[in-house]
Structures are given as structure tokens and as C-alpha cells.
Amino acid sequence: xxxxxxLVTTAAGFGQAAxxxxxxTFLSLLLGSVLGLILAFFKIxxxxxxxxxxxxYIALIRGTPLIVQIMFFYFGLAQGLGWNINEFPAGILALxxxxxxxxxxxxxxxxxSIDRGQMEAARSLGMSYPQAMRRIVMPQAFRRSLxxxxxxxxxxxxxxxxxxxxxxxxxxxxxxxxxxANYQPFLTYAVNGLYYLALVLIFTFLLHRMEKHxxxxxxxxx
Numbered sequence: 001x002x003x004x005x006x007l008v009t010t011a012a013g014f015g016q017a018a019x020x021x022x023x024x025t026f027l028s029l030l031l032g033s034v035l036g037l038i039l040a041f042f043k044i045x046x047x048x049x050x051x052x053x054x055x056x057y058i059a060l061i062r063g064t065p066l067i068v069q070i071m072f073f074y075f076g077l078a079q080g081l082g083w084n085i086n087e088f089p090a091g092i093l094a095l096x097x098x099x100x101x102x103x104x105x106x107x108x109x110x111x112x113s114i115d116r117g118q119m120e121a122a123r124s125l126g127m128s129y130p131q132a133m134r135r136i137v138m139p140q141a142f143r144r145s146l147x148x149x150x151x152x153x154x155x156x157x158x159x160x161x162x163x164x165x166x167x168x169x170x171x172x173x174x175x176x177x178x179x180x181a182n183y184q185p186f187l188t189y190a191v192n193g194l195y196y197l198a199l200v201l202i203f204t205f206l207l208h209r210m211e212k213h214x215x216x217x218x219x220x221x222x
Contacts, residue, residue: 006187010178014195017083018172024160031096036103043108059220061101072198074166091111091163099156143214150207171195
């Protein structure tokens, strides 16, 4: 079977699998961003218990392989706590919790990179701490965190392939099924790699456009 034939005959299946991959990536990184922002505030908090919780979370997640975390959430929670969870939400949960540890450090670094004088100036104008964070610090921190967040998005897109091992029929899961059916693993995984490459290039382009848009807005309001 030729490369072109595999590319054509698997197009519909890989197209559906690519959509599942995109959904997994978006939803898991949305979860990871919310958790990461909370953890970032914990880390910069003056309350030592919150700092300890954030440091423990980040050390635990970053210190264990992602595939182990995926297996834990899919099989471990069902066996240990009786929480039966389907493979798709289990994948989102595992990928999101994993991404949160890295996104927390991105947000923390971006927030701490903003000059302290801006916070002090905002407070001297009568803003409360939450108001100063929302109106002065966070908009700037978000702009600075966008490039590393874009990198994390691309990493998350590729990491999503690991949920194929718990039965999610995303791009890599589709490639496993096709390769076992047509006995052409070399060509099938080559086609699979093209789909991942196409998704990465599309999202890289969109992220660059977003960065340019934000920088243009910043320049226009300066």
C-alpha cells in the first residue's frame, strides 16, 4: 500500500481523530490555566501554607511521568476510590493537572517580572490589592506569559497522544488502530506525523497572530 493510498483512505478517520486531539488540548489547557493561575497566586502569597501547597503540587507533578498520571486518573481512581471515569474526561483531567504545574511557573514568573513600583503606585492611588492586580499587573503579566504559554500549548498538543493508551481514539490512537489493521506501520505513522505537524503549524501561526495583535494594541494605547 502506497503512502498516498494510506493518506486518502485514512483521511476521514484521521480528520475525526484530529478534532478529538484539538478538543483534548483546548479543554485540558483551559483546566491547566485555571489551576496554574491559582497555584501562581499561592506561590507569590505571603501565607506559608499556600506556598507549601503550591510547591508540593508542582514538585509532585513535575517529578512523575505524564503516562503514570494518566494511568492513575483512569485506573487508579476507579480502583482506589471507586470513581469510574470515562477515558475522555480522564484524559482531560490528567493532561490539565499535568499542564497546571508548568503553567503555574509561567504565570508566577510573568507576575513577578512586573516592576513592584507599579503595584505601589496603584495602591497609592487608592486601589485595593485585587483591583491593582486585575487592572495593572495581570494585563501586563498576561502579555509577557503569552509566548511560553504558546509553547506549553504545543507541548500539550503532542502530550495528548499519550491518552491513546487508555483508549481515547485521538490522532495517535487512530494511528495505532490503522497500523495494526493494514500492517503498514512505517507509512501509517508517517501520515500520523503529518497530521500532528499540520496542527502544530496552524496553532503556531494563530499564536503568532495573537501576539502581534496584543503588541499592536499595546503600541496604540501607549
